[in-house]
Amino acid sequence: MTQKLVVIGAGMASGRVLEHLFEAGADYDVTLFNAEPRGNYNRIMLSPVLSGDKTYEEIVTHDHAWYAAHGVACRFSEHVVKIDRDRKIVVGENGEVAYDKLLIATGSAPFIIPVAGKDLPGVISYRDLDDANAMIGAAAMGGSAVVIGGGLLGLEAAAGLKNRGMDVTVIHLMGHLMERQLDPSAGYLLQRELEQRGIKVHCKGATKAILGHDRAEAVLLEDGTVYPADLVVMAVGIRPETRLAVDAHLEVARGIVVSDQMVTSDPDVLAVGECVEHDGQLFGLVAPLYDQAKVVARTLQAEPAAFRPVQTATKLKVTGCDLFSAGDFAEAEGREDIVFRDPARGLYKRLVIERDRLIGAVMYGDTADGNWFFGLIKDGTEIEAMRETLIFGPAYQGGAAMDPTAAVAALPADAEICGCNGVCKGRIVEAITGGATTLDAVRAQTKASGSCGTCTGLVEQVLAVTLGDDFVMPAAKPVCACTELTHEDVRRMIKSQELKSMAAVMQELGWKTSCGCHVCRPALNFYLLADWPLDYQDDPQSRFVNERKHANIQKDGTFSVVPRMWGGLTNPRELRAIADAAEKYNVPTVKVTGGQRIDLLGVRGEDLPAIWADLNRAGLVSGHAYSKGLRTVKTCVGTDHCRFGTQDSTGLGVKLEKALWGSWTPHKVKLAVSGCPRNCAEATCKDVGIVCVDSGYQIGVGGAAGMDVKETERLADVKTEEEAIALTIAFVQLYRENAKYLDRPYKFIAKVGLDWVKARVVDDVANRAALIERFQLSQSVYQKDPWAEHVETERARYVPLANLMLEAAE
Amino acid sequence: MTTWIDIGSLEDIPQRGARVVKTAMGCVAVFRTARDEVFALSDRCPHKGGPLSEGIVHGKSVTCPLHNWVFSLETGQAQGADEGLVPTYPARVEGSRILLDATQLARRSAA
Structure with a gap:
């Protein structure tokens, strides 16, 4: 019946x-x-x-x-x-x-937060087609929209409204976007991406009221911020x-x-x-x-069946944001992380492992392997055997079945690659053979991966298959053969796991060699002393000879000695001491350097402590011309003598050098201060270059004049010398804390973006102060003349252990 | 015949470091590893003559400070793609003292 x-x-x-x-x-x-x-x-x-x-x-x-x-x-x-x-x-x-x-x-039903004004016309939720149509209608009038709620739905609404031409602000109660699906790092990347597209994001923002008389006009937050809003979308959750x-x-x-x-x-x-x-x-x-x-x-139908919930993964459909999360990724005892970051490409992947099993994954920027990781989580697969290459996805695990490129190669021409735009493989291959050899070009011609972007990895693989060796799939580069980890991973884990010795790093991060090599040890030594100045003991044996012997080794095994001249200033007494030392130690070459110092070239290694002691007596200290640290501050004569000078550039140069000398940095750091825009000190191609103008100081960063030539980018314009010094120190500390070893500041900035730097050094005053404080703490340990120290304590190391020629002569 | 001569204390060389001993045939670099093994090699890189005693010591290898050639401390053989051989000399530790074979050095100096 x-x-x-x-x-x-x-x-x-x-x-x-x-x-x-x-x-x-x-x-x-x-x-x-x-x-x-x-x-x-x-x-x-x-x-x-x-x-x-x-x-x-x-x-x-x-x-x-x-x-x-x-x-x-x-x-x-x-x-x-x-x-x-x-x-x-x-x-x-x-x-x-x-x-x-x-x-x-x-x-x-959408959850409506009980604030004043929630019932005003212009306040809508986002659940069904009527809501979507209401938003489309509102967007047609232009103006501003505020989306309350930075979860999946809120962000999709924000992206949609932005697409339709509105000024969009997202208010989110928590510290980062999509906190239920993403960890803070991925949340940050997502926020940056949205901001780059012109969507304003206000995290930690609690809505106090929706303002307006006859309809919504603005949103007021607890902290007093007011955002104008012709349209308010509530997307804080559902019940x-x-x-x-x-x-x-x-x-x-x-x-x-x-x-x-x-x-x-x-x-x-x-x-x-x-x-x-x-x-x-x-x-x-x-x-x-x-x-x-x-x-x-x-x-x-009266058949037996039982519902068993399985874990689910999230892919976000905000056009172009490639984002994936699955499982549990909260930090907890007994859990370990594997993290891969590529700041330049905006990539972030994090795997959370517990008892040899993958329990969570968060990915941003490249989610092609998301389903594979999700499979590992669901199946509880033991990952010990593939742990070292796990984060690189199935392509690195061997076995033909797992190779996604091979899988893509095997797809027929009519296989759909991009579901959003209905683009099949054949159409993409056609575009590639027609000259579209980059992802962007393929996207421009076919619209493949141009909408939700989740197929970006697939499109890249089609490129790889079609172009063969001509297509370079970007890959993570480990520090050296001792580890699979990248510099970025290592730096992050030194901080997050509070690793304070080289042994701890090698143990905890699974170094494959017993005591590292000449590539990783100097990097680790720097990372550790930069992050833990009070806890970590500097290891001279992990330093390149120049930094161990505080002099520059030359091709014949002799050394060069460069005393510091603050801001390039010297005096007859110092010059006499230098001349005397040059004569006494038979220095074959005396040369003025590009950084306005005097270089004594050809000093024998065993004479170093003696020549330093002589120079020390005249008040001269190490010029660190050999270190990955502050080298020189080049200056022009500024207002003291020059008829064009606008500020005391020499004086500022001396102050900067006095503040920064002795600090270790990822690579060498050179500064200059020019007294006017004629720029005689060539400040615009330095790591930090300050150009004085009538109204104050223009601070530029990230210049280069070596293998690459690059003009500085403007960090900020400031009015006073104090601000110029503060910003410089904060920038140097930011660079010390975050850059990859052997990256000059211009490379560091290229990876993180000048905006990221500005936000931390210029805009966030509290963060600037914290950076300066950490720099001063480090200086309390490291701002010492190494020449005087070595004369005092290390003298014996500079002479031969034994001289068998003397015994032979007996 | 072997004549061991005492050239100094183990403590005189830092772990993962080296010191030089002057001989008639030129400088000999005496290395101490992280595990207190001691090796003696000519202090001259066969590539461009760099002072190996100034290099970074890792495992049982040293990296020349001039152009990053890596040599085995045990055999003196260049590692990886580079080709070259550094003369090695017998060395051992007795108690806390470092001993080199004088006859080896002498024979070479006599040769």
């Missing part, structure tokens, strides 16, 4: 239930209530509709013809008033319907829509409580989707809802 099934709610979950039922030929008369004036559509694709990439017609899952074909009595635009379980009747606005089985699929179930006295906790068979506390009433609570858990992503739908369909 045909039974009567009533379904309340035409969403994706109940839609899937009906599909299963009809496919199985189940004997039901179906009545479908929906408050919306339409049937089932793909809600996940609302964001592409909002951004204009798709139309409503394209995302309809079940149209009128489908419902008609399956004999579904559609009661759309009709609210259900109540469920009468005693009479087994659903009461709609337009009349009653009897049921044998009832399926509640009421979904969820299960349970009102009908509560009124019907079904068991409801946060959601409608269901058994494994998706049956509520009434055996004839089932529930599915976002309105249910199963085993204390709520569901918002589509994959588990589809699993539930399968179970509901089987239960309705």
Whole structure:
């Protein structure tokens, strides 16, 4: 006998239930209530509709013809008033319907934060097509929009509105975006990406009120900030829509409580989707809802089935943001991280491992391997054997089946690569052979990976397959053969795991050699002393000879000696001492350097302590002309003598040199101060170059005049000498704390971006002060003349251990 | 015949470091590894004559400070793609004293 099934709610979950039922030929008369004036559509694709990439017609899952074909009595635009379980009747606005089985699929309702002004016109939530259409309508008028909530939905709304030409600000209560799916690093990259596209992001922002008279005009935050808003979108979260179930006295906790068979506390009433609570858990992503739908369909056919929630992964569909998260990635005891970063490409990948199993993954920028990692998490695969290359994905794990490039190569020409734009492999290959040899070019010509971007990795692989060796897939470069880790990984882990000795680094980070090599040890030595100036003991044996012997080794094994001349200033007394030393130690060459110092070339190693002692007596100290540290501050004569000078450039140069000397840095650091824009000190090609002008000081950073020639970029213009010194010190410390060993500042800036530097050194005054404080702490340890120290304590090391020639002569 | 002569204390050389001993045939670099093994090699890189005693010592290898050639302290053989051989000399530690074979050095100086 045909039974009567009533379904309340035409969403994706109940839609899937009906599909299963009809496919199985189940004997039901179906009545479908929906408050919306339409049937089932793909809600996940609302964001592409909002951004204009798709139309409503394209995302309809079940149209009128489908419902008609399956004999579904559609009661759309009709609210259900109540469920009468005693009479087994659903009461709609337009009349009653009897049921044998009832399926509640009421979904969820947006959570509206209870602030003043929440009911003003212009304040909307983001749940259904009507909301999307309301936003599209509002965006057509232009103006400003504020999205409250920096989760998945809020960001999609923000991106869509921005796409439609509005000024968009996202207010997010937490410290970083999408905190449930992302860790702070990935959240930061996402924020940067959105900001680069002109979306303002305000984290740690608590909404106090929505202001406006007849309609929303602005949003006021607890901290007093006011953002103008013609449109306010609330996307702070959802809660299960349970009102009908509560009124019907079904068991409801946060959601409608269901058994494994998706049956509520009434055996004839089932529930599915976002309105249910199963085993204390709520569901918002589509994959588990589809699993539930399968179970509901089987239960309705009196077949055994049980819903078992599985882990889910998230991919964010904000055009161009390639983002993936799965599993649990909170830091906890017993968990380890594997992290890969490439700041220049904006890549970030983090794997969380617990007891040799992958339990979480967060990826930003390249998520091609996301599903593979997700598989490892779901299956609980032991990863010990592939741990070292795990983060590089399946391509590095060997075995033909796992090689994604081979898999892509095997795809037929009509295989769809980009689902958003319907681009197949053949079309991409055609573009590549036609000359589009980069991702950008392929994107421009075919639109492949141009929408949601999740297929970027696939497109890259098509490029690799088609171009062969001509396409260079960017890869992570480890520090050296002793480790698989990159410099960035190592620096991060030294900080995060508080590794304070070289042994600790090598042990904890799994060095493959017993004591490193000539490549990694100098880098580690620097990272450790820069991060832990008070705890770490500098290791001279991990330094290149120049820094161990405080002189520059020459091709014949002799050394050069360069005393410091503050700001390039000297005097007759110093010059006499230098002349005397040159004569006394038979120095063959005396030369003026490019940094305004005097170089004594050709000093024998064993004479070094003696010549230093002589120079020390005249008040001369090491010029560090050999170190990865502050070299020189070059100056012009400034206002003292020059008729064009605008400020005391020489004096500022001396002050900077006095502040910075003795500090170790990732590579050498050279400064200059010019007294006017004629720039006689050539400040605009230095690591930090200051050009004095009438109104103050122009501070430039990231210049170069070596293998690369580069003009400085402007860090800031300041009015006073004190500010110029403070910004310089803060910049140097930022560079010390974050740069890769042997990267000059211009390379460091190219990787992190000048804006990142400015935000920390110029804009964030508290952070600037903290940087300066940490620099001073380090200087309290390292600002000592190494020449005087070595004369005092290390003298013996500079002479031969033994002289067998003397014994032979006896 | 072997004549061991005492050239100094182990403590005179830093771990993962070297000191030079002057001989009639030129300087000999005496290396001490992280595990207190001692090796003696000619202090001259076969590439461009760099002073190996100034190089960074890692494992049982040293990297020349001039152009980063790496040599085995045990065999004197250049590692990796580079080709070259540094003369080695017998050396051992007795107690805390470092001993070199004088006959070896003498024979070479006599040759």
